[in-house]
Amino acid sequence: MNSAISCQNIIKTYSTDGQLVTALNGINIEIGLGELMMLVGPSGCGKTTLISIIAGILNQDSGQCLLFGENFQALTNTQQLRFRAHNIGFVFQAYNLLPALNAIENVSVPLIITGTKRAVAEQKAKEILEQMGLSDRMKALPAQLSGGQQQRVAIARALVHSPRLIVCDEPTSALDHKSGHIIMSLLKSIALQHDRALVIVTHDARIFGFADRIAEMDDGHIIKISTTASAEAN
Amino acid sequence: MNHIALKMLMGDKGKYLGIIMGLTFASLIMTQQPAIFVGLMARTYSFISDVALPDIWVMDSKVQFIDDIKPMQETELYRVRGISGVDWAMPMYKGLLKVRLADGAFQTCNVIGLDDATLIGGPATMLTGTLADLRQSDAVIVDIEGAKDKLSKPSPILGQKNIPLQLGDSLELNDHRGIIVGIAKVTRTFQSQPVIYTTYSRAKTYAPRERRLLSFILVKAKPNQDPYQLIARIKATTGLAAYTQQGFKELTYNYFMKNTGIPINFGITISLGFIIGTAIAGQTFYNFTLENIRQFGVLKAMGASNAQLLKMILLQAVLVGSIGYGLGVGLAALFGFAMRHSIMAFKLPWQLLVFSGVGVGFICIIAALISILKVIRLEPAIVFKN
Numbered sequence: 115m116n117s118a119i120s121c122q123n124i125i126k127t128y129s130t131d132g133q134l135v136t137a138l139n140g141i142n143i144e145i146g147l148g149e150l151m152m153l154v155g156p157s158g159c160g161k162t163t164l165i166s167i168i169a170g171i172l173n174q175d176s177g178q179c180l181l182f183g184e185n186f187q188a189l190t191n192t193q194q195l196r197f198r199a200h201n202i203g204f205v206f207q208a209y210n211l212l213p214a215l216n217a218i219e220n221v222s223v224p225l226i227i228t229g230t231k232r233a234v235a236e237q238k239a240k241e242i243l244e245q246m247g248l249s250d251r252m253k254a255l256p257a258q259l260s261g262g263q264q265q266r267v268a269i270a271r272a273l274v275h276s277p278r279l280i281v282c283d284e285p286t287s288a289l290d291h292k293s294g295h296i297i298m299s300l301l302k303s304i305a306l307q308h309d310r311a312l313v314i315v316t317h318d319a320r321i322f323g324f325a326d327r328i329a330e331m332d333d334g335h336i337i338k339i340s341t342t343a344s345a346e347a348n
Numbered sequence: 349m350n351h352i353a354l355k356m357l358m359g360d361k362g363k364y365l366g367i368i369m370g371l372t373f374a375s376l377i378m379t380q381q382p383a384i385f386v387g388l389m390a391r392t393y394s395f396i397s398d399v400a401l402p403d404i405w406v407m408d409s410k411v412q413f414i415d416d417i418k419p420m421q422e423t424e425l426y427r428v429r430g431i432s433g434v435d436w437a438m439p440m441y442k443g444l445l446k447v448r449l450a451d452g453a454f455q456t457c458n459v460i461g462l463d464d465a466t467l468i469g470g471p472a473t474m475l476t477g478t479l480a481d482l483r484q485s486d487a488v489i490v491d492i493e494g495a496k497d498k499l500s501k502p503s504p505i506l507g508q509k510n511i512p513l514q515l516g517d518s519l520e521l522n523d524h525r526g527i528i529v530g531i532a533k534v535t536r537t538f539q540s541q542p543v544i545y546t547t548y549s550r551a552k553t554y555a556p557r558e559r560r561l562l563s564f565i566l567v568k569a570k571p572n573q574d575p576y577q578l579i580a581r582i583k584a585t586t587g588l589a590a591y592t593q594q595g596f597k598e599l600t601y602n603y604f605m606k607n608t609g610i611p612i613n614f615g616i617t618i619s620l621g622f623i624i625g626t627a628i629a630g631q632t633f634y635n636f637t638l639e640n641i642r643q644f645g646v647l648k649a650m651g652a653s654n655a656q657l658l659k660m661i662l663l664q665a666v667l668v669g670s671i672g673y674g675l676g677v678g679l680a681a682l683f684g685f686a687m688r689h690s691i692m693a694f695k696l697p698w699q700l701l702v703f704s705g706v707g708v709g710f711i712c713i714i715a716a717l718i719s720i721l722k723v724i725r726l727e728p729a730i731v732f733k734n
């Protein structure tokens with residue numbers, strides 16, 4: 115299995131009011147291409163910090179993270195931005211859609227950022243929204259959509275530029291069981307491909323079954339990585 | 349990214365209107381107040397502008413502005429006439445005299461005495477009668493504002509409005525009679541007194557007996573005579589002061605600028621408009637950015653560069669700035685138009701539009717700058733925080 119992400123001995127410390135909090139204390143993790151990895155663990159154990167570093171929006175204090183073989187932290191600022199813009203898709207617990215933009219416009223944002231023409235970007239956005247089963251809600255503003263629909267728009271946005279890594283922080287915790295299930299099915303069937311990796315932080319035990327592997331964290335460490343039954347069945 | 353920036357801006361209608369209102373207010377203050385100022389300052393020399401014919405004004409060397417009368421001896425007129433390069437030179441009397449009205453009340457008036465033969469320096473616009481009518485005995489011409497207001501006659505019916513002075517009505521100046529032969533329209537000056545035109549010799553009879561009564565000598569240079577050389581000759585020969593029309597306007601204008609509180613007062617108002625405008629617009633714009641900070645964070649996480657976000661914020665600032673400026677200047681112009689017949693001074697030259705435009709531009713740049721700094725410092729990792 116080729117490695118999508120390979121992190122060695124990641125340490126990250128926050129300081130607030132002179133108080134040091136070690137959020138990550140020597141993390142080692144490998145995530146393969148075509149793999150759906152879940153990060154689980156108690157609140158405050160460092161899950162969000164870890165995916166922020168993996169997604170390149172936070173710098174670690176020490177240790178090295180290779181993203182698709184690229185030492186991300188060694189890149190210049192501009193290279194980091196370009197790398198993120200082309201390779202990473204984000205899904206958030208609170209959806210984080212731009213409230214003034216309709217579904218199509220929201221989904222086309224990652225393409226606009228990389229300089230794609232608006233008409234081309236919106237065409238692409240439409241296609242992916244159709245895959246997400248939102249053909250009839252394309253012109254709706256986020257406020258006019260249900261939580262599950264907003265999250266589907268957010269997933270479409272995370273996929274529209276065909277990134278190689280998709281990171282999701284608690285994608286289902288704001289949703290009811292049925293919507294959460296739909297979201298996970300879509301992520302697994304459409305987002306996950308052989309040349310892509312998915313990292314999902316979650317508390318939601320109802321969706322553990324969708325994972326290939328689950329990394330359990332506690333207090334800045336990964337204490338256990340287990341392969342799930344579904345992965346073994348494959 | 350532009351359409352995203354614009355949709356973001358207009359997405360929150362309340363904030364959007366708030367920013368625009370702040371900028372409109374600032375543009376209004378920064379246009380309307382200076383326009384009043386420019387209008388007022390133009391009034392200081394409007395009498396000089398109205399006396400269009402002469403090239404050169406000659407006066408006592410201590411005169412500081414148009415209403416600062418320091419009379420000369422009449423012999424100066426003949427000395428000036430004798431200087432080479434002078435085509436003609438005419439006397440002018442200008443002074444404040446008490447006028448007794450029909451009801452016995454006194455009113456101070458600005459009396460202008462014009463050369464008896466040529467009547468040079470007379471009002472540009474006659475509403476009734478002609479300037480030549482001044483040659484009739486005891487003839488005076490009054491300005492329309494004075495005729496309607498301060499010189500008007502009480503109505504014979506009690507409680508009715510005063511009746512404006514009309515042709516044939518008479519006034520009493522220093523025990524001499526003046527009969528109205530014309531009504532003129534004069535440009536408003538800094539002085540609010542009524543203006544009365546008469547001939548130079550009659551003005552001398554109206555004025556208190558004094559040795560010197562000649563206020564100004566109005567000089568026309570011969571064709572091809574350089575006015576500045578002529579001015580130098582007049583000064584050298586007579587020891588008097590001499591200015592071109594423009595030079596005398598500037599002398600008067602500068603006197604008011606230096607010696608009155610007008611520029612300071614307006615300066616304070618305009619600065620306050622600028623500061624308050626900056627505060628309101630800057631504050632609302634900054635608030636708007638803060639409220640959307642998460643959206644900027646999401647864009648940053650997705651790989652948008654600081655340059656892209658900066659362009660978005662600048663575009664937003666330029667848009668609200670232009671709309672606010674347009675509305676503010678429009679309101680200021682409307683104000684000027686509404687006040688065009690009133691006593692209000694108002695002048696809106698294009699330079700003033702540039703001035704307020706630059707002012708509003710500055711406000712927008714300052715407002716955008718603090719927002720931009722915030723966005724540049726923004727850590728994209730905030731997007732995972734709830």
Ligand SMILES: Nc1ncnc2c1ncn2[C@@H]1O[C@H](COP(=O)(O)OP(=O)(O)OP(=O)(O)O)[C@@H](O)[C@H]1O
Nearest residue numbers: 128129130135137156157158159160161162163164
């Ligand atoms: N920006 C920050 N500044 C200071 N401390 C922080 C910051 N972000 C996180 N921390 C601290 O680092 C530790 C790990 O936080 P993190 O958000 O990664 O936990 P988490 O596992 O995602 O928790 P949760 O399940 O509640 O989201 C916590 O103790 C937290 O208080």
Ligand SMILES: [Mg+2]
Nearest residue numbers: 161162163283
């Ligand atoms: Mg978290």
